[in-house]
Amino acid sequence: MSYRNLFYLLNFGLLASFGVSYVLDFKTEWRGYQNQYFAMAADSLEKDGKHAEAEKMRHQWPEIKQIINKDLDRIDRCTTCHVGMDEYSNPTMKNDFTKNPFKAHPNVAEINGKHPFQKYGCTVCHQGQGMATTVAGAHGRVRNWEQPLLEGQMIQGACARCHDNFEHLKGAEVAAKGKHLFYEHGCQGCHSVRGVGGVISVDLKDIADKPLERIAGYNFSRVKYKGNLLSQDDWTRAHWIMGHLENDPMQVTPNDPMAKFNAEPIAPSGMPNWTEEDATGKREITEEDAEAITTWLMSMSPETKIPREYYVSGPAASEPKLAGAAHGKFVFEKYGCAGCHGLHGSKGRRNFNAKGAGQEMETAKQDEWGDMDKGREPTLVDVVGTYTHEELVKKISNGVKSVDIVKFNPSGPTPPLYMPTWKDKISPAELDDLAAYLMSIAKKQDVGF
Amino acid sequence: MPKLPTLEELKKEVIDSQIWRSVFRGGVWKDTPRDRSAHIIGNVWLHLHPVRVRKRALEWTYTWGLGGISFALFMILTVTGVLLMFYYRPTIDLAYRDIKDLEYAITLGKLMRNMHRWAAQAMVVGVIAHMVSVFLRGAYKKPREFNWSIGVLLLTLTLFLSFTGYLLPWDQLAIWAVTVGTNMAGATPLLGNEGPMGNLVGAHINNDVRFVLLGGTMVGENTLLRFYVMHCVAVPLVVGILLILHFWRIRKDSFSAAPYEPNEDKVEVWPHLVKREYIAAAACLLVMFIWSIWMNAPLEVIANPNVTPNPSKAPWYFVGLQELLVYFDPWIAGVVMPGLIIVGLMAIPYIDTNPKGVGYYAWSERKFANTGFMLGVTMWFVLIAIGYWFRGPNFFWYWPWESWLMIKAAPPLTWNVFGPNATWRLWCTPNLSAFPLWLGIPLVGGAGLASLVLPKLIQKELDGIKANLGVLGGLALIAVIMKLSPLHVSLVKGAWLIVFGWMHFYFGFLLPQRHIRALDWARYLVTMALVLSTTAVLLKMCARLAFDIKYVITIPALSMNI
Structure with missing residues (x-):
């Protein structure tokens, strides 16, 4: 090819590629949606006989629309596509369209009334990537955005971020149920929430903002949801939380109990297997419950990220006036004892490699998982009968260190669960009633001493 | 109605006007050798060229135009870089957001960023390839020794430019790559707080060479500002000065190192060289356009100093040195080795006394020099390939087809x-x-x-x-x-x-x-x-x-x- 032809060809190529990149830059999803919206809105105006306004609507020039939330230092461009929710394009904030992104915000009068969109923006509740102007990007379903859109009932988690004591808040029923379930099943026995609760596992105060990098891919790749392994695009915080309730945590986080990869053996996750079914085929926490708990936990963002004036406090539930064993039962639930000892102390949950009563390890099985996963926490109804009231108070006060737990397999890992020292958390009066309650549920010893 | 002038007359009218004549001097273009020479001499930009060059110096297969292509990429980087500067603010609150704006809201913003990113990668490759080709042609030998040394400095500065630019998007990729890179500076002997004998002379985490680089003890607000200033002002200025020197020396050293032959043909630089340069630059720009339309520059989650990705890798051109960290302490892998490479490369023309093989590919006449140099270049790229493709979590060995989700046991204990x-x-x-x-x-x-x-x-x-x-x-x-x-x-x-x-x-x-x-x-x-x-x-x-x-x-x- 002669230089002259090459010269023309390359110049043409440059011009063309500049043209192509300009066209690509111009042919964005949002321009398409906005034009479509203008046409639809113009048609409905036409129907109402407002010809002049319809003409004006039809010939609007598409533009990026944004709401700046100064308190959070956020820019939300959601209304660029969701034009029906933009106060300037659609002053009534209502329309008859049924499909997203055109339809108006549901229940707009109340929600916009109490949380003006122009002040708060969108992502403050819905999450997602407000800056983005593509569908995938804005909904946060891209690898570099860790807060995808909260979908379905999960949005209720957003209410609980600012609304404290939201048990009676309209529209946050699922989150309220999740909160109730969390405390009922004793999750706070191991997981404190903003410093209140047990210290055996992580504080959940910022679990909804947990950096995904902190979750080992090896563990995440084992999480199943509705029976299927998650695709990597679905590795979200919500799925990680739900993964603990919808899978056997011991399978998701097996760690290294045989010391294959580390110098010392490390026990698997100590969290109970909530998918386990009892004799009647029922689960203690159903799938629906699991979603409710996840919904509530999705409200767990560090407080520093939310301006103080955004908080709304509902009426705090007062402690019931009880005494004796009845109060003890309340104390048992308040501190999450059920997390390890089961509802009403009825069945000790598993504790990897903790030697339960009457259990003996077969020597032949000592180089495999063997029966280590059969290890159990004490079943209170069976064991408290062997203590006196004072002994029980002392035991709860001082706890049992994990190194003091008798191991099933001596060369296996330290059991993950242990009895915390409660004397600094449970008041003496509460302790007394708790012991009384425990004595009251102890099975009567028919035989034995 | 007055008679309209023909196109020819109009052209003559314009060219003979006082305005045209004052801007473009030199009378009527008759395409004579004199015209062509005057065109080069009379133009401040073009006169960095000689007026005439030997024909054999223009063969594509002689240089592959690698030096020119590197310069073309530098120009692309300058233009796209200036455009990006209009939108980018170097503070940790705004930097990542501005990159998102470039991606989502600014007309052609994504294209500009992609082009800047890919041209930077291409320039690193281009400059290294230029160096290899100059070496293999023996074109660094007398009288061009010093220009080779300037070239080595320019290569170093190219890597440093690319490295300082790496931090600016302020995402996880950025801060951790820069953390890996700057931590090595902390291992400098005497000058670094973790380097050999550093503590003996009073080097601490808050006064050593790493501290100077970062403007703090960890990658943060000051680091971003420092890297921004170095990336956009300080280093390009030095590169510009050295480039002028580099080009001027080439012109003074008779442009090409190709050995003289009796009665060799010389041709005018205008148009023979200039048209080739234009074609190379235009092709370069076109490739960058297509590459940038095709592929987006990477952007990860916003930087978080508390969350370390596993593995954290340096920018690819430094991954070879990072791979050396498996075998050496940082002061050797990150300071002594690169230092020796730079000094050694600059020393080459002064220690290579072989008079043969100047200006042409000659393996058999320069066995030792070529073998030694290519051994070094090969090791550099093999180590990069290993570090980039064969290292997974904990920097353990993972074959490219193995999943990083699999846990691997630690390597055997050492003594x-x-x-x-x-x-x-x-x-x-x-x-x-x-x-x-x-x-x-x-x-x-x-x-x-x-x-x-x-x-x-x-x-x-x-x-x-x-x-x-x-x-x-x-x-x-x-x-x-x-x-x-x-x-x-x-x-x-x-x-x-x-x-x-x-x-x-x-x-x-x-x-x-x-x-x-x-x-x-x-x-x-x-x-x-x-x-x-x-x-x-x-x-x-x-x-x-x-x-x-x-x-x-x-x-x-x-x-x-x-």
Whole structure:
């Protein structure tokens, strides 16, 4: 090819590629949606006989629309596509369209009334990537955005971020149920929430903002949801939380109990297997419950990220006036004892490699998982009968260190669960009633001493 | 109606106007040699060219236009960089957001960023390729020695420009790549708080060379501002000055190093060279356009100093040095090695006294120089490939087809040969030293000295085949004995011993013995020092892979481990 032809060809190529990149830059999803919206809105105006306004609507020039939330230092461009929710394009904030992104915000009068969109923006509740102007990007379903859109009932988690004591808040029923379930099943026995609760596992105060990098891919790749392994695009915080309730945590986080990869053996996750079914085929926490708990936990963002004036406090539930064993039962639930000892102390949950009563390890099985996963926490109804009231108070006060737990397999890992020292958390009066309650549920010893 | 002028008349009218004539001097273009020369001389930009060049210097296959392409990429980077500066604010609150704006809201913002990113990567490759091609053509030899050294500085600055730009998007990729890179500076001997003897002279985390680079003790607000200023102002200014020097020298040194032939044809630079330059630059720009339309520049989650990705890798062109961290402490892998590479490259024209092979590809006439240089270049890229494609979580070895989601066991425990608290037991005392320092320092020092001078002292030319076979046989014998000994050393380890041991013998002894023993002592010692520090890398890999040795010598009191 002669230089002259090459010269023309390359110049043409440059011009063309500049043209192509300009066209690509111009042919964005949002321009398409906005034009479509203008046409639809113009048609409905036409129907109402407002010809002049319809003409004006039809010939609007598409533009990026944004709401700046100064308190959070956020820019939300959601209304660029969701034009029906933009106060300037659609002053009534209502329309008859049924499909997203055109339809108006549901229940707009109340929600916009109490949380003006122009002040708060969108992502403050819905999450997602407000800056983005593509569908995938804005909904946060891209690898570099860790807060995808909260979908379905999960949005209720957003209410609980600012609304404290939201048990009676309209529209946050699922989150309220999740909160109730969390405390009922004793999750706070191991997981404190903003410093209140047990210290055996992580504080959940910022679990909804947990950096995904902190979750080992090896563990995440084992999480199943509705029976299927998650695709990597679905590795979200919500799925990680739900993964603990919808899978056997011991399978998701097996760690290294045989010391294959580390110098010392490390026990698997100590969290109970909530998918386990009892004799009647029922689960203690159903799938629906699991979603409710996840919904509530999705409200767990560090407080520093939310301006103080955004908080709304509902009426705090007062402690019931009880005494004796009845109060003890309340104390048992308040501190999450059920997390390890089961509802009403009825069945000790598993504790990897903790030697339960009457259990003996077969020597032949000592180089495999063997029966280590059969290890159990004490079943209170069976064991408290062997203590006196004072002994029980002392035991709860001082706890049992994990190194003091008798191991099933001596060369296996330290059991993950242990009895915390409660004397600094449970008041003496509460302790007394708790012991009384425990004595009251102890099975009567028919035989034995 | 007045008669309209024809196109020809109109053109003449415009060109003869006072405005045109004052802007474009030089009368009517008649395309004579005089016109063409005047065109070059009369133009401030073009006159960095000579007026006429020899025809053979214009062959594409001679230089592949690599220097010109590197400059074209530099210009693309300057233009896109200036455009990006209009939108980018270097603060940790705004930087990442501005990148998102470029991606989502600014007209052609994504294209500009992609182009800047990809042209930067291409320029690193282009400049290295330019250096290799200049080396293989022997075009650095007299009188072009100093221009080669300027070229090496420009290569270093290109890498530094790319590195400083790496931080600006303020995502996880950025801060952790820069953390890896700048942590190495903290290992500088004497000047770094973790470097050998650093603490002896009072280097602390808040006053050492890393602190100067970061403007703090960790990558943060000040680092971003510092890197921004270096990236956009300071370094480009220096590069610009050096480029002018580089070009001016090329012009003064008769443009091309190609050897003269009697009655050689010369052609005018306008249009013969200029049109080639234009084509190369336009092709370059077109490739960048297509690449940038095709692929987006990476952007990860916003930077978080509390969350370290596993693995954290340096920018790809430094991953080779990071890979060396598997075998060496940071002060060697991150400071001494790159320092030796830069100084060694700059020294090449002054130690290479071979008068042959100036200005043309000549492997057979420059066996030693070419082999040594290409060994270094190959090692550089092989290490990059290993670090980039074969390292996964915890920087453990993962084959490219293996999933990073799989957990791998840690590599075998290591031991040290010479150090304090000797155990006098070989190979079975993890993390301890086998023999004391008073034995190690003279032994290792003596071995080094012997390797340095031996090739020159043996005056007789060795029989290459016999020597190679002898060494290979000897190494194989050791491998077999190790396998049969009570230690049961695996044959894979034996294979590492044979491969690396032989490479060290061949490149570090046999080749220099054959080719440079006649050099004067000064040049000989410098050359051998450079050759041996290259093969020392191979030897250390051999020690680790075949014998699980962590350090040959460890002196904890000085934070010095080799």
